[in-house]
Amino acid sequence: MVRETIEQFTKLQTLDSRIATIESQLAKIPEMLKESLERFEKVELEKTTAQDEFQQVKTEFLAAEAAAAEQANLLASAQKKLTSVQNNKEYEAALREMDNLRKNIANTEEIVKLKKAAMEELEQLISTKTAESEKFGKAYETDKSEKESENKSLFDEVGTLRREREDFAATVKKSLLSKYERIRTARQNLAVVEVFEEVCTGCNMKVPPQLAVEVKKERELLQCPYCQRFLYSDKKHEAEAAAAETVKPAKKAS
Ligand SMILES: [Zn+2]
Numbered sequence: 001m002v003r004e005t006i007e008q009f010t011k012l013q014t015l016d017s018r019i020a021t022i023e024s025q026l027a028k029i030p031e032m033l034k035e036s037l038e039r040f041e042k043v044e045l046e047k048t049t050a051q052d053e054f055q056q057v058k059t060e061f062l063a064a065e066a067a068a069a070e071q072a073n074l075l076a077s078a079q080k081k082l083t084s085v086q087n088n089k090e091y092e093a094a095l096r097e098m099d100n101l102r103k104n105i106a107n108t109e110e111i112v113k114l115k116k117a118a119m120e121e122l123e124q125l126i127s128t129k130t131a132e133s134e135k136f137g138k139a140y141e142t143d144k145s146e147k148e149s150e151n152k153s154l155f156d157e158v159g160t161l162r163r164e165r166e167d168f169a170a171t172v173k174k175s176l177l178s179k180y181e182r183i184r185t186a187r188q189n190l191a192v193v194e195v196f197e198e199v200c201t202g203c204n205m206k207v208p209p210q211l212a213v214e215v216k217k218e219r220e221l222l223q224c225p226y227c228q229r230f231l232y233s234d235k236k237h238e239a240e241a242a243a244a245e246t247v248k249p250a251k252k253a254s
Contacts (some may be wrong), residue, residue, distance in 0.1 A: 002218040006232040008172050009180050009192040014188045015165040022158040029147050036143045040136040047129035054122040061115035068108040075101040179221075183228055192230040196237060203227035 078098045085091040148155065169177055183191040195203035198212040205226040215222050216233045223230055 001219055005176055005221055006192060006218075007228065008168075009175070009230055010232075011168060012172070012177075012180060013184070013192055015161055015168065016184060019158060019161050019165065020189050022154050023073075024162075026154060026158065027150060029151065031145055033140065033143055036136075036140045040133065040140045042131045042245065043129055043136050047126060047133050050122055050125045050129055054119060054126060057118045057122060058114055061112065061119060064108055064115055068105060068112055071101055071105045071108060075105065082186070137162040164183070176221075180230075183230065183244040187227060187229055190229065192226070192232065194237065195231045197241065200227060200229065200231065202229040207231070232240050 075098060078094060082091070082094045082098070085094055155200060172180075180191050187202065190202055194198060195201070195207060195212050195215050198206055198209055200207050202224060203226050205224070207224060207226075211222060211225070211231075212233070214220075215231045216235070218232075222228060
């Protein structure tokens with residue numbers, strides 16, 4: 001029973017470590033694409049800024065045009081009034097009014113001209129930025145798919161591993177799985193470790209000798225008192241180490 005649990009945990013751990021390794025490699029992709037994306041986003045922002053500015057200038061241009069038309073109407077009616085003046089004083093007043101209106105019209109027309117020139121300049125800028133944005137947008141997409149195809153085998157592998165992990169986890173008893181998950185999360189994907197020569201290989205602390213003995217017996221699921229990782233003992237590993245000790249008598253036993 002304990003052996004089976006340890007084997008299940010070990011299998012989960014193998015899958016989880018590999019998934020984590022691949023995920024950390026894949027997580028680097030956005031960083032690699034950062035420069036390419038930033039170049040695209042910068043020119044996109046410049047484009048929309050120019051478009052907003054164009055709308056603003058266009059509004060001002062239309063307002064100035066309307067004002068010029070209004071002033072032209074006023075001038076026309078002032079000219080009409082000139083034909084019906086009664087005396088010299090009225091005649092001079094009408095002339096002054098017309099003179100003022102002409103000045104206003106000249107000013108307004110100057111504004112219309114300036115706004116029109118500004119609109120043309122902005123249109124030019126928008127078309128440049130649109131072309132750049134398309135170019136950099138495509139370049140980013142190309143970079144992205146290049147990086148993705150470079151890493152295609154990793155994407156495929158992690159997909160397969162995630163499915164395998166999910167299927168396998170479904171076969172593990174829920175209460176055991178949640179125990180495993182708790183330690184895995186706390187201990188960077190290393191939840192089940194060997195006790196070798198009375199040392200927990202997860203945290204490298206010497207465990208109480210009695211615990212090492214109990215782990216060998218595999219009667220219950222035991223955890224390291226220091227790092228809480230689940231412990232197992234590899235008899236073959238211990239035997240090999242013991243054999244190596246005997247062929248090297250010079251080495252002091254510790
Ligand atoms: Zn430990």
